Amino acid sequence: MLSFLANPDRFMAFSRWAAPMFGVMAAGLMAVGLWLGFAAPEDYQQGDTVRMMFIHVPASWLALFVYLCLGVASFLSLVFRHALADAAAKAAAPLGAVFTALALITGSLWGKPMWGTWWVWDARLTSVLVLFLFYLGYIALRAAMDDETKGGRAAAILALVGLVNLPIVKFSVDWWNSLHQGASVFRAEGPAMTNDYLIPLLLMGLGYMAAFGSLWLVRIRAEVWRRKATVLALKAAEA
Numbered sequence: 308m309l310s311f312l313a314n315p316d317r318f319m320a321f322s323r324w325a326a327p328m329f330g331v332m333a334a335g336l337m338a339v340g341l342w343l344g345f346a347a348p349e350d351y352q353q354g355d356t357v358r359m360m361f362i363h364v365p366a367s368w369l370a371l372f373v374y375l376c377l378g379v380a381s382f383l384s385l386v387f388r389h390a391l392a393d394a395a396a397k398a399a400a401p402l403g404a405v406f407t408a409l410a411l412i413t414g415s416l417w418g419k420p421m422w423g424t425w426w427v428w429d430a431r432l433t434s435v436l437v438l439f440l441f442y443l444g445y446i447a448l449r450a451a452m453d454d455e456t457k458g459g460r461a462a463a464i465l466a467l468v469g470l471v472n473l474p475i476v477k478f479s480v481d482w483w484n485s486l487h488q489g490a491s492v493f494r495a496e497g498p499a500m501t502n503d504y505l506i507p508l509l510l511m512g513l514g515y516m517a518a519f520g521s522l523w524l525v526r527i528r529a530e531v532w533r534r535k536a537t538v539l540a541l542k543a544a545e546a
Contacts, residue, residue: 429483
């Protein structure tokens with residue numbers, strides 16, 4: 308599959324129909340997920356504030372997943388010098404930054420009534436903030452260099468370094484004391500919540516994933532067209 312999509316022409320043909328398909332899937336999944344989420348009963352401890360979970364938790368999942376995609380694309384770009392992988396990495400970074408910012412903002416809004424404060428410098432929140440800074444650093448490093456090739460390689464190295472932070476974010480609650488709740492869905496002993504909350508949460512997670520897939524494909528397509536236009540402009544200037 309990866310070798311198939313590594314061909315720019317094949318990728319453009321695939322993404323032409325896949326991007327809108329994922330967009331429709333995202334709208335449907337999130338509409339149903341939100342409806343079921345707001346129809347779920349209040350939590351006996353958190354009351355209505357528990358509904359923030361359906362926005363915050365999927366955003367947190369996507370913050371990690373998108374960075375993993377960024378890291379893999381950066382590795383392929385750096386090692387194999389593949390232009391499409393570089394375009395994919397460049398396209399993923401702003402999307403990941405948005406998901407991470409959404410996770411931080413909604414986490415603060417949820418944390419205020421639960422913890423009595425907007426922010427605490429514990430391991431989970433701090434490591435997610437570091438993840439956000441890696442996203443911003445990647446974007447800034449690419450933009451800071453006039454030579455796009457050198458900027459892409461430098462940013463790819465930074466992205467690979469940032470992969471070290473992913474297990475820290477994931478396991479920070481287990482490794483250190485934290486106010487943040489531990490894993491409730493992906494556990495060896497099974498989910499720690501009832502279907503009233505689990506089903507809409509999973510639907511929202513799938514909806515976020517589909518939305519990312521759609522937006523990522525659209526952004527990669529735009530980057531491919533931009534690079535083609537740049538090459539044509541240079542050829543026209545030399546003629």
